[in-house]
Amino acid sequence: xxxxxxxxxxxxxxxxxxxxxxxxxxxxxxxxxxxxxxxxxxxxxxxxxxxxxxxxxxxxxxxxxxxxxxxxxxxxxxxxxxxxxxxxxxxxxxxxxxxxxxxxxxxxxxxxxxxxxxxxxxxxxxxxxxxxxxxxxxxxxxxxxxxxxxxxxxxxxxxxxxxxxxxxxxxxxxxxxxxxxxxxxxxxxxxxxxxxxxxxxxxxxxxxxxxxxxxxxxxxxxxxxxxxxxxxxxxxxxxxxxxxxxxxxxxxxxxxxxxxxxxxxxxxxxxxxxxxxxxxxxxxxxxxxxxxxxxxxxxxxxxxxxxxxxxxxxxxxxxxxxxxxxxxxxxxxxxxxxxxxxxxxxxxxxxxxxxxxxxxxxxxxxxxxxxxxxxxxxxxxxxxxxxxxxxxxxxx
Amino acid sequence: xxxxxxxxxxxxxxxxxxxxxxxxxxxxxxxxxxxxxxxxxxxxxxxxxxxxxxxxxxxxxxxxxxxxxxxxxxxxxxxxxxxxxxxxxxxxxxxxxxxxxxxxxxxxxxxxxxxxxxxxxxxxxxxxxxxxxxxxxxxxxxxxxxxxxxxxxxxxxxxxxxxxxxxxxxxxxxxxxxxxxxxxxxxxxxxxxxxxxxxxxxxxxxxxxxxxxxxxxxxxxxxxxxxxxxxxxxxxxxxxxxxxxxxxxxxxxxxxxxxxxxxxxxxxxxxxxxxxxxxxxxxxxxxxxxxxxxxxxxxxxxxxxxxxxxxxxxxxxxxxxxxxxxxxxxxxxxxxxxxxxxxxxxxxxxxxxxxxxxxxxxxxxxxxxxxxxxxxxxxxxxxxxxxxxxxxxxx
Numbered sequence: 001x002x003x004x005x006x007x008x009x010x011x012x013x014x015x016x017x018x019x020x021x022x023x024x025x026x027x028x029x030x031x032x033x034x035x036x037x038x039x040x041x042x043x044x045x046x047x048x049x050x051x052x053x054x055x056x057x058x059x060x061x062x063x064x065x066x067x068x069x070x071x072x073x074x075x076x077x078x079x080x081x082x083x084x085x086x087x088x089x090x091x092x093x094x095x096x097x098x099x100x101x102x103x104x105x106x107x108x109x110x111x112x113x114x115x116x117x118x119x120x121x122x123x124x125x126x127x128x129x130x131x132x133x134x135x136x137x138x139x140x141x142x143x144x145x146x147x148x149x150x151x152x153x154x155x156x157x158x159x160x161x162x163x164x165x166x167x168x169x170x171x172x173x174x175x176x177x178x179x180x181x182x183x184x185x186x187x188x189x190x191x192x193x194x195x196x197x198x199x200x201x202x203x204x205x206x207x208x209x210x211x212x213x214x215x216x217x218x219x220x221x222x223x224x225x226x227x228x229x230x231x232x233x234x235x236x237x238x239x240x241x242x243x244x245x246x247x248x249x250x251x252x253x254x255x256x257x258x259x260x261x262x263x264x265x266x267x268x269x270x271x272x273x274x275x276x277x278x279x280x281x282x283x284x285x286x287x288x289x290x291x292x293x294x295x296x297x298x299x300x301x302x303x304x305x306x307x308x309x310x311x312x313x314x315x316x317x318x319x320x321x322x323x324x325x326x327x328x329x330x331x332x333x334x335x336x337x338x339x340x341x342x343x344x345x346x347x348x349x350x351x352x353x354x355x356x357x358x359x360x361x362x363x364x365x366x367x368x369x370x371x372x373x374x375x376x377x378x379x380x381x382x383x384x385x386x387x388x389x390x391x392x393x394x395x396x
Numbered sequence: 397x398x399x400x401x402x403x404x405x406x407x408x409x410x411x412x413x414x415x416x417x418x419x420x421x422x423x424x425x426x427x428x429x430x431x432x433x434x435x436x437x438x439x440x441x442x443x444x445x446x447x448x449x450x451x452x453x454x455x456x457x458x459x460x461x462x463x464x465x466x467x468x469x470x471x472x473x474x475x476x477x478x479x480x481x482x483x484x485x486x487x488x489x490x491x492x493x494x495x496x497x498x499x500x501x502x503x504x505x506x507x508x509x510x511x512x513x514x515x516x517x518x519x520x521x522x523x524x525x526x527x528x529x530x531x532x533x534x535x536x537x538x539x540x541x542x543x544x545x546x547x548x549x550x551x552x553x554x555x556x557x558x559x560x561x562x563x564x565x566x567x568x569x570x571x572x573x574x575x576x577x578x579x580x581x582x583x584x585x586x587x588x589x590x591x592x593x594x595x596x597x598x599x600x601x602x603x604x605x606x607x608x609x610x611x612x613x614x615x616x617x618x619x620x621x622x623x624x625x626x627x628x629x630x631x632x633x634x635x636x637x638x639x640x641x642x643x644x645x646x647x648x649x650x651x652x653x654x655x656x657x658x659x660x661x662x663x664x665x666x667x668x669x670x671x672x673x674x675x676x677x678x679x680x681x682x683x684x685x686x687x688x689x690x691x692x693x694x695x696x697x698x699x700x701x702x703x704x705x706x707x708x709x710x711x712x713x714x715x716x717x718x719x720x721x722x723x724x725x726x727x728x729x730x731x732x733x734x735x736x737x738x739x740x741x742x743x744x745x746x747x748x749x750x751x752x753x754x755x756x757x758x759x760x761x762x763x764x765x766x767x768x769x770x771x772x773x774x775x776x777x778x779x780x781x782x783x784x785x786x787x788x789x790x791x
Contacts, residue, residue: 299573302569302571302573302595302596303597342702344790345789345790346702346703346704346742346787346788346789346790347787347788348597348702348744348785348787348788349597349768349785349786349787349788350596350597350785351594351596351597351599351667351672351770351783351785352672
């Protein structure tokens with residue numbers, strides 16, 4: 001087990017309703033219900049009236065007559081979710097998506113690059129707020145289970161870090177309903193035995209619990225009540241990429257200037273890739289134009305790599321092929337992502353005729369940046385340009 | 397159709413080739429032996445384009461003239477042509493959908509097939525016994541003119557040529573983003589034929605002595621075309637000890653006796669392979685080839701999803717192991733004449749297997765520098781070298 005809690009559970013608050021409130025200022029501060037016959041989501045203002053999901057709209061309206069009911073806009077939620085997951089994946093490559101609005105993130109090993117887990121969580125909440133315009137709650141702990149409990153306690157729009165030495169002190173006073181897998185039936189069984197808190201569950205021995213709840217369930221709760229949850233954050237198959245982007249504003253830029261921005265992005269993202277111990281096979285270039293339309297270009301390499309020079313060649317090629325489009329429509333945002341990630345435990349080396357192998361150069365530059373800061377060493381082409389990570393107006 | 401392809405077709409139309417002069421005539425009618433037709437369709441069908449951007453390239457050109465039926469197909473990179481004896485009742489030419497003709501010819505019931513094409517209706521009639529087919533066709537005029545084959549030809553020893561191809565072809569790249577590497581560097585020099593192929597992860601060099609004088613040639617030829625030549629030659633060229641070779645500015649022609657293969661040359665600079673082959677090594681040892689091949693093959697079963705093979709060299713022993721997460725692992729040792737400090741080097745299982753399989757003699761000469769530098773396998777005769785880049789292992 002790890003000594004420091006590096007697992008984040010990030011959960012968007014009243015996700016669908018928050019997207020509606022974000023997109024329509026008239027809905028802000030008011031109870032909002034999303035759905036037709038059935039309430040799919042309710043804003044926190046509506047939840048204050050006792051509205052839960054799922055619940056029939058008729059009942060919900062009786063509970064809260066002034067609630068505004070809006071039709072669900074799934075495509076808007078999907079896009080918002082994708083944007084939030086982009087923020088997750090910009091934070092760490094170890095993202096396990098649980099659903100459209102919820103994920104585990106493991107930030108271990110990012111201390112020197114991005115700061116402590118608490119600092120990362122603060123920045124994550126700020127990034128989601130700024131880039132996607134949505135409130136998100138984050139729980140930080142040593143296990144997945146406890147991180148999820150922490151975010152549940154911290155909701156809405158909160159952050160809760162459970163220090164390693166305070167785990168049981170935090171966990172035990174909580175009601176048993178907070179334990180993963182305790183629904184109404186199990187809760188009723190436990191209440192029937194006078195068991196109301198997690199601490200009381202922890203005092204029972206495992207056989208008693210197994211007798212009470214059945215073998216699997218008893219063993220499961222016994223482990224959770226003692227905060228034993230060895231499951232690692234597993235990167236899902238859904239999307240695996242690491243990337244960054246930069247808004248360029250509306251003034252036109254020369255191809256050279258755009259290329260300089262691209263180089264800066266590739267430098268930074270490839271450093272993060274190496275920092276996370278990963279290699280990538282696919283280079284993705286994301287563009288947003290003056291008319292807010294978007295384009296994505298990607299190239300898959302024959303072998304995965306984390307070498308800046310190789311990734312940059314591919315990114316440049318993609319940019320060059322998109323230049324006519326950029327000229328016509330004007331570029332307002334450029335992003336680079338590396339996808340098809342693999343562990344760098346085994347990297348196929350290549351003969352050095354395509355490019356000079358920069359493995360050792362990359363390692364040396366990474367070292368300098370880690371020790372003296374990201375701007376300690378830069379390329380001549382980037383001198384004098386502002387390469388601080390910019391927050392785009394709209395997420396990609 | 398992209399602009400480049402169009403330009404290419406137009407250029408070849410201007411050049412004028414063997415199909416020049418073939419035009420839709422009042423009607424083509426031929427009768428051929430079914431088995432021979434099937435065999436000859438098998439020869440040309442490999443050049444039928446599967447991409448479908450230019451429809452006529454998915455067809456096979458049939459042209460009948462003075463007792464001979466010619467068959468041709470091309471995908472603009474590679475072309476294949478052959479002929480067969482036919483009873484010709486009317487000259488003419490037509491392009492018939494390739495895949496379709498190949499498939500139905502195999503199933504025809506009787507020993508004789510009649511193919512008739514009347515330009516006014518644009519339909520090819522295939523009749524065999526009581527079976528009859530009507531096939532829609534493409535116009536022969538739209539079929540690209542293939543490069544002429546009447547240039548000065550050189551006879552190359554068939555066995556030497558094919559063996560050289562077979563030793564290096566596996567190392568050629570299939571990644572279209574670097575076209576030069578999808579080709580094989582072919583060079584004739586002072587009584588020798590040299591071929592080199594690399595996908596940047598391994599590199600094969602084969603030198604073969606030639607009996608006859610060779611043409612002056614250094615060209616990058618698509619590996620695919622040379623592999624087609626190998627496939628073609630043992631059957632189509634049986635009985636003939638030589639393959640005819642004609643060298644042109646943009647393409648190369650191979651004649652195998654009764655089939656002609658033309659292939660485009662790849663433009664560009666082939667990597668300077670001599671510079672890439674290390675000259676000094678830290679470790680040189682001979683390992684029994686069959687034993688090594690067997691061990692590598694057995695252990696490779698557990699090297700799935702790009703997992704590396706680990707080769708641990710220790711005093712007197714080589715241990716090959718592999719491990720795939722969620723699948724399992726394998727390990728096997730064999731005695732080798734290694735002395736010195738223990739070390740581990742990783743290789744892609746397929747690449748190593750290809751290398752060991754390309755060696756012909758009893759022993760593989762293995763030459764190593766360190767786990768991050770290229771390794772080399774050499775044939776006992778010294779005329780074949782296989783360079784393989786290691787996989788950098790963590791820790």
